Amino acid sequence: MPATPRTLLEKIWEDHLVCAPDGQQPILYVDRHLVHEVTSPQAFAGLRAAGRRIRRPEATFATPDHNVPTTDRRLPIVDAISKQQIDTLRTNCQDFGVRLFDLDDADQGIVHVIGPELGITQPGMTIVCGDSHTATHGALGALAFGIGTSEVEHVLATQTLRQSKPRSFEVRVNGSLHAGITAKDLVLFLIGKLSTEGGTGFVIEYTGPCIRALSMEERMTVCNMSIEAGARAGMIAPDSVTFDYLRGRDFVPADFEAAVAGWKLLPSDSGAVYDRVEIFNGEQVVPQVTWGTNPAQVVGIDGAVPDPAELATPSDRESGARALEYMGLSSGRKIVDIRLDRVFIGSCTNSRIEDLRAAAAVVRGYQVSPNVAAMVVPGSGRVKRQAEQEGLARVFTEAGFEWREAGCSMCLGMNPDTLAPGERCASTSNRNFEGRQGKGGRTHLVSPAMAAAAAISGCFVDIRQWHYR
Amino acid sequence: MQPFTTHTGCVVPLDRANVDTDQIIPKQFLKRIERTGFGEFLFFDWRCLADGSSNPDFELNKPEYKGASILLARRNFGCGSSREHAPWALADYGFRVVIAPTFADIFFSNCFQNGMLPIQLDEQHVDELFQRAARPPYRLHIDLHACRLSDDAGFAQPFAIDAFRRTCLLAGTDSIGLSLEHIDQIAAWETAHGLTAPLLDSTLGNSQR
Ligand code: SF4
Numbered sequence: 068m069p070a071t072p073r074t075l076l077e078k079i080w081e082d083h084l085v086c087a088p089d090g091q092q093p094i095l096y097v098d099r100h101l102v103h104e105v106t107s108p109q110a111f112a113g114l115r116a117a118g119r120r121i122r123r124p125e126a127t128f129a130t131p132d133h134n135v136p137t138t139d140r141r142l143p144i145v146d147a148i149s150k151q152q153i154d155t156l157r158t159n160c161q162d163f164g165v166r167l168f169d170l171d172d173a174d175q176g177i178v179h180v181i182g183p184e185l186g187i188t189q190p191g192m193t194i195v196c197g198d199s200h201t202a203t204h205g206a207l208g209a210l211a212f213g214i215g216t217s218e219v220e221h222v223l224a225t226q227t228l229r230q231s232k233p234r235s236f237e238v239r240v241n242g243s244l245h246a247g248i249t250a251k252d253l254v255l256f257l258i259g260k261l262s263t264e265g266g267t268g269f270v271i272e273y274t275g276p277c278i279r280a281l282s283m284e285e286r287m288t289v290c291n292m293s294i295e296a297g298a299r300a301g302m303i304a305p306d307s308v309t310f311d312y313l314r315g316r317d318f319v320p321a322d323f324e325a326a327v328a329g330w331k332l333l334p335s336d337s338g339a340v341y342d343r344v345e346i347f348n349g350e351q352v353v354p355q356v357t358w359g360t361n362p363a364q365v366v367g368i369d370g371a372v373p374d375p376a377e378l379a380t381p382s383d384r385e386s387g388a389r390a391l392e393y394m395g396l397s398s399g400r401k402i403v404d405i406r407l408d409r410v411f412i413g414s415c416t417n418s419r420i421e422d423l424r425a426a427a428a429v430v431r432g433y434q435v436s437p438n439v440a441a442m443v444v445p446g447s448g449r450v451k452r453q454a455e456q457e458g459l460a461r462v463f464t465e466a467g468f469e470w471r472e473a474g475c476s477m478c479l480g481m482n483p484d485t486l487a488p489g490e491r492c493a494s495t496s497n498r499n500f501e502g503r504q505g506k507g508g509r510t511h512l513v514s515p516a517m518a519a520a521a522a523i524s525g526c527f528v529d530i531r532q533w534h535y536r
Numbered sequence: 537m538q539p540f541t542t543h544t545g546c547v548v549p550l551d552r553a554n555v556d557t558d559q560i561i562p563k564q565f566l567k568r569i570e571r572t573g574f575g576e577f578l579f580f581d582w583r584c585l586a587d588g589s590s591n592p593d594f595e596l597n598k599p600e601y602k603g604a605s606i607l608l609a610r611r612n613f614g615c616g617s618s619r620e621h622a623p624w625a626l627a628d629y630g631f632r633v634v635i636a637p638t639f640a641d642i643f644f645s646n647c648f649q650n651g652m653l654p655i656q657l658d659e660q661h662v663d664e665l666f667q668r669a670a671r672p673p674y675r676l677h678i679d680l681h682a683c684r685l686s687d688d689a690g691f692a693q694p695f696a697i698d699a700f701r702r703t704c705l706l707a708g709t710d711s712i713g714l715s716l717e718h719i720d721q722i723a724a725w726e727t728a729h730g731l732t733a734p735l736l737d738s739t740l741g742n743s744q745r
Pocket of ligand 1: 132133177178179198200414415416474475478479496497
């Protein structure tokens with residue numbers, strides 16, 4: 068009898084199921100655990116208090132990223148509490164035997180950028196981190212999701228997690244993207260359609276020709292924002308794009324081709340059944356700009372700020388009205404008429420080399436608008452060095468952008484990189500929540516190319532009409 | 537963990553959807569390395585005006601809602617960041633129960649790790665509670681044994697909750713301890729997947745680190 072067809076999610080789930088004790092949540096084995104300075108100190112403190120050790124320190128990797136300065140790394144950290152948090156990570160990694168990519172390490176960077184970049188992230192793995200954008204790693208065909216600090220402690224102590232089996236959600240994207248349309252536009256478009264809670268309780272698997280045509284880094288951008296649609300994880304079946312990306316990276320298996328042979332068995336079988344399916348077409352996607360305070364409040368560049376009264380549900384109307392007040396916008400305002408004060412290119416969504424290449428291509432030969440302060444924060448030390456070698460850094464600095472060290476930076480503004488109250492920012496990050504980039508700051512989420520064009524023009528422009536020099 | 541069995545307390549209505557964890561506890565307060573002391577920063581940007589003074593219009597600041605221990609909100613409560621600082625701040629402030637039509641996944645499970653009960657109730661009943669809570673003080677009684685919430689004026693509703701999570705809450709179980717009872721099965725899984733040799737040799741491949 069032929070085996071029942073299974074989805075990618077089911078294959079990884081079943082392979083990692085340790086046991087499902089009677090009346091309890093199943094126990095799932097965790098292959099890789101990524102740790103950063105903000106959500107881990109209380110977990111290590113808990114281990115110490117209980118006299119426990121880490122079950123598999125070799126499967127745990129740490130880096131400081133959220134709370135680190137992006138200015139000169141040789142200078143001491145000014146904020147004493149930030150310094151204490153970073154020092155605590157250092158001590159914890161030392162005491163418990165965890166590999167740390169410290170601030171002075173050439174490979175330090177945003178945890179979701181360095182995982183794939185170093186080959187720590189691999190197809191078929193279960194990967195967790197005390198951070199909701201862990202979904203990023205699903206782009207390589209892993210089951211990767213964010214957890215809370217108590218769960219971080221649970222994983223450290225047991226190398227497992229209590230998890231109820233999530234439901235599967237196929238988001239199929241047919242067709243292809245038009246020229247100038249990026250993975251960021253695609254994912255913002257999808258979130259706009261699915262809503263901020265459309266994916267709650269599900270793991271999304273992105274399928275279809277439009278997804279298959281994306282590069283590895285573009286796939287990461289898509290999976291990264293799955294959480295913004297409420298899904299805890301997003302994943303894309305591994306294929307030759309995945310294998311070519313991983314080949315030769317630091318932490319991949321020694322017998323790489325043998326590993327590839329195993330990974331080729333991972334994609335969902337034909338006939339596998341998902342709990343839910345939605346189908347979209349890539350041709351519908353235009354450059355996207357968020358107008359509100361959640362990522363589903365998004366519209367095309369050729370559109371205008373909507374009238375909250377015309378939104379679908381009471382919740383949407385209430386959120387929409389509140390968002391317009393916070394954002395200082397009125398309905399009917401054309402997106403291309405919105406002027407910016409700041410531009411931020413960075414974050415685990417859009418700080419990889421392809422993102423910086425796309426932004427630099429727009430910037431080349433232009434100057435940043437005198438009304439705009441713009442910065443580029445590469446996702447990792449490696450991305451930074453490569454951008455410098457390729458001459459991208461010079462394109463940015465000559466145009467008037469600040470060029471920084473790797474970290475989360477103004478994606479959440481825990482470090483000194485923040486918006487002032489009322490400042491309006493075009494940002495390549497993933498959250499436009501109230502105060503996310505600084506109390507009173509107003510964030511519009513866009514692609515790197517759109518952010519770069521906004522920096523030059525001082526307002527949003529349709530990247531499809533950009534004159535590249 | 538503090539067990540949760542029954543609870544009676546006053547309700548504060550927060551009539552907003554998509555309350556994200558960045559609002560529950562803004563990032564500037566995530567630098568602490570302890571689990572405690574976050575209560576004073578709960579909803580900080582909403583509770584405080586630009587000059588640092590208390591915002592009289594924000595629900596939690598109104599005298600009639602002082603001492604409330606049950607938070608009532610709209611859809612998709614706790615969306616966004618995975619920061620467990622959000623339930624820590626709610627608990628530290630004095631909340632034991634959050635009621636909403638839907639919750640974001642990570643926030644939802646983080647609550648249970650901290651002896652806090654998130655109750656998912658259909659939109660129509662949440663609406664009714666909003667109407668009742670508009671006349672403070674409005675008290676609700678929650679009985680986790682019976683999975684039921686009620687007031688003194690005739691409102692009574694059962695609520696659904698995962699059986700395992702309920703048992704853990706009722707007993708205040710240390711979930712790590714509970715999982716460590718299965719350590720033999722965890723070790724067996726590792727053996728079956730070739731992980732008995734030091735991981736560095738078997739799967740970390742060609743790294744020379
Ligand atoms: S870049 Fe932003 S979203 Fe990504 S991990 Fe850092 S803070 Fe979180």
